[in-house]
Amino acid sequence: MSVQKKIISCPLKGSELLRNARYNKGTAFTKTERSKLRLNAKLPPVIETLEQQLKRAYDQYACLGDSLQKHIYLSDVFETNQTLFYALISHHLPEMYPIIYTPTESQAIKKYSQVYRYPNGCYFDIEHNDPKYMKEQLAEFGNPNDIQYIVITDSEGILGIGDQGVGGVLISVAKGHLMTLCSGLDPNRFLPIVLDVGTNNKDHREDPKYLGLRKDRVHGELYSRFLENVIHSVKEKFPNAFVHFEDFGRIDAKPVLDRYSPKLPCFNDDIQGTGVVTLAAIFSAVRLTKSNLSDQTLVIVGAGTAGVGVADRVVSSMVKEGIKVEDARQRIYLLDKDGLLLDEDADRATDGQKPYLKKASDFSDKSSPEQIDLETTVSKAHPTVLLGVSGQAGIFTEKVVREMSKHTDQPIIFPLSNPTDLMEAKASDLNEWTDGKALIASGSPVPPVKRNGKDYYISQCNNAFIFPSVGVAAVLSECKTLSEEMLLAAADGLASTPRDYFASDDSLLPDLGHVREVSRHVKFAILKQAVAENNCAGHVPSDEKALREWIEKNEWYAEYQDYA
Ligand SMILES: NC(=O)C1=CN([C@@H]2O[C@H](COP(=O)(O)OP(=O)(O)OC[C@H]3O[C@@H](n4cnc5c(N)ncnc54)[C@H](O)[C@@H]3O)[C@@H](O)[C@H]2O)C=CC1
Ligand SMILES: CC(=O)C(=O)O
Numbered sequence: 001m002s003v004q005k006k007i008i009s010c011p012l013k014g015s016e017l018l019r020n021a022r023y024n025k026g027t028a029f030t031k032t033e034r035s036k037l038r039l040n041a042k043l044p045p046v047i048e049t050l051e052q053q054l055k056r057a058y059d060q061y062a063c064l065g066d067s068l069q070k071h072i073y074l075s076d077v078f079e080t081n082q083t084l085f086y087a088l089i090s091h092h093l094p095e096m097y098p099i100i101y102t103p104t105e106s107q108a109i110k111k112y113s114q115v116y117r118y119p120n121g122c123y124f125d126i127e128h129n130d131p132k133y134m135k136e137q138l139a140e141f142g143n144p145n146d147i148q149y150i151v152i153t154d155s156e157g158i159l160g161i162g163d164q165g166v167g168g169v170l171i172s173v174a175k176g177h178l179m180t181l182c183s184g185l186d187p188n189r190f191l192p193i194v195l196d197v198g199t200n201n202k203d204h205r206e207d208p209k210y211l212g213l214r215k216d217r218v219h220g221e222l223y224s225r226f227l228e229n230v231i232h233s234v235k236e237k238f239p240n241a242f243v244h245f246e247d248f249g250r251i252d253a254k255p256v257l258d259r260y261s262p263k264l265p266c267f268n269d270d271i272q273g274t275g276v277v278t279l280a281a282i283f284s285a286v287r288l289t290k291s292n293l294s295d296q297t298l299v300i301v302g303a304g305t306a307g308v309g310v311a312d313r314v315v316s317s318m319v320k321e322g323i324k325v326e327d328a329r330q331r332i333y334l335l336d337k338d339g340l341l342l343d344e345d346a347d348r349a350t351d352g353q354k355p356y357l358k359k360a361s362d363f364s365d366k367s368s369p370e371q372i373d374l375e376t377t378v379s380k381a382h383p384t385v386l387l388g389v390s391g392q393a394g395i396f397t398e399k400v401v402r403e404m405s406k407h408t409d410q411p412i413i414f415p416l417s418n419p420t421d422l423m424e425a426k427a428s429d430l431n432e433w434t435d436g437k438a439l440i441a442s443g444s445p446v447p448p449v450k451r452n453g454k455d456y457y458i459s460q461c462n463n464a465f466i467f468p469s470v471g472v473a474a475v476l477s478e479c480k481t482l483s484e485e486m487l488l489a490a491a492d493g494l495a496s497t498p499r500d501y502f503a504s505d506d507s508l509l510p511d512l513g514h515v516r517e518v519s520r521h522v523k524f525a526i527l528k529q530a531v532a533e534n535n536c537a538g539h540v541p542s543d544e545k546a547l548r549e550w551i552e553k554n555e556w557y558a559e560y561q562d563y564a
């Protein structure tokens with residue numbers, strides 16, 4: 001669908017207009033526009049359509065051999081002509097998505113200071129820990145009502161590649177691109193922010209080209225005050241903006257969310273987005289195995305930000321199915337780098353991990369048991385669901401998977417770590433070791449597994465299927481805070497998306513090629529819940545037909561506007 005074209009007044013002229021990615025149309029400026037906007041001799045004479053421009057841009061892209069070069073090329077298009085950028089990627093979404101997001105995004109972030117060409121958003125550093133300065137800088141990015149959505153990272157836990165210092169700004173940028181591509185957020189109303197609080201990444205610190213602060217990463221009281229200044233300044237300058245926290249380190253992510261979620265509309269993508277998308281994929285899987293969520297036993301490997309986030313969402317949903325919270329928690333086994341989390345480790349456990357500690361005496365008859373590894377946990381707990389959010393490649397070994405398969409007919413196994421080379425197991429191995437029975441979803445995109453003449457589609461279970469819908473629904477509803485029920489509605493909405501959007505009968509999540517339609521379905525579910533709980537400051541239609549039309553009408557499309 002496309003919106004009716006509007007004629008707008010263009011605030012820029014001449015070379016300045018050609019250098020402005022928001023208003024630039026390049027060779028697509030019409031004859032009249034060229035005359036009125038002082039562009040005549042500044043462009044080659046042929047006037048092209050967006051379709052003709054797309055063809056050239058795609059040909060230029062396709063002849064680049066390497067993914068990082070392709071990423072750089074697309075970033076250049078974004079910096080020169082925003083409409084062309086979003087139209088190009090929308091036309092080739094499954095192909096270009098791994099270039100602008102995981103896995104290539106991780107290379108671009110690691111090499112940020114080497115391949116740097118232009119600034120990418122708002123950079124706040126701990127050496128300017130002053131709200132007056134912050135407010136002045138934010139004012140440069142727009143008037144109070146201009147910015148609707150802000151992604152903030154402190155860059156300590158970027159994907160599975162850890163502390164990336166200032167280069168983490170690119171994760172905020174990438175998440176913003178997906179907000180637009182997947183859910184139609186107006187890209188001009190988005191602001192990416194990176195918090196540079198130092199880095200403990202030695203490679204970056206020793207790199208003469210490194211563009212961030214060369215000092216130890218700050219934690220504790222000073223970090224909290226800095227973040228408080230940032231949030232306070234953001235709320236003052238952009239009072240209606242929704243705040244999305246991305247890739248914070250495992251120590252700070254949950255406390256930051258717990259501190260701000262009761263006060264402002266905000267969201268932690270790694271905790272909540274990952275939890276919701278994983279829950280939706282598990283819903284699909286249990287439908288195939290003809291069971292219920294609360295019948296499942298889960299082993300989650302990696303008890304950090306994402307691991308605890310998934311566990312908490314599964315518990316909320318099991319409770320909704322009618323079981324007691326303590327019983328739901330008993331069904332979830334969390335393992336971290338020292339093995340299964342046990343009650344005797346309570347003093348080392350994070351607050352988020354504490355509800356899931358298991359009795360050491362249930363796993364060992366020794367007075368002081370050794371670590372309980374994954375294989376032992378699987379052999380004792382008999383999980384039906386095995387999730388990997390550890391960033392540890394290959395940790396789901398053949399032995400572990402074969403042990404799991406002894407106790408369940410159709411094991412549900414999701415190696416969710418990003419990028420691709422950090423997946424806990426290869427999809428093809430999981431398929432082989434379970435004789436094609438495993439129901440698999442992965443964090444980064446992987447091609448279908450071909451085995452015995454059959455194609456097994458591997459759904460991508462990535463929070464990118466959720467945060468764009470949650471984010472736009474929150475913006476549209478102007479919700480006061482984001483409730484757990486709205487998140488559960490998002491999981492239900494995603495799992496109940498029409499089957500036409502799935503690649504095959506046994507796909508666990510819809511196909512990326514339909515993400516825009518899927519996102520409408522998810523936004524509808526979230527907004528209905530927001531209305532039901534009277535959580536909207538904005539006007540949201542309550543009639544279902546009107547609500548669906550309103551959702552679609554509020555999407556941004558990559559189309560040129562006519563300039564008066
Ligand atoms: N598919 C998706 O949508 C998402 C995937 N992820 C992926 O999950 C991974 C973890 O991300 P976060 O939770 O944000 O990081 P995190 O650093 O907060 O958590 C990782 C946890 O894994 C633990 N760990 C390390 N070695 C381990 C081992 N050998 N066995 C068990 N646990 C081990 C760490 O101690 C840590 O607690 C990353 O690769 C990330 O890309 C994260 C968010 C969303
Ligand atoms: C997908 C994502 O948010 C992550 O890997 O951190």
Ligand SMILES: [Mg+2]
Pocket residue numbers: 159246247269270
């Ligand atoms: Mg993340």
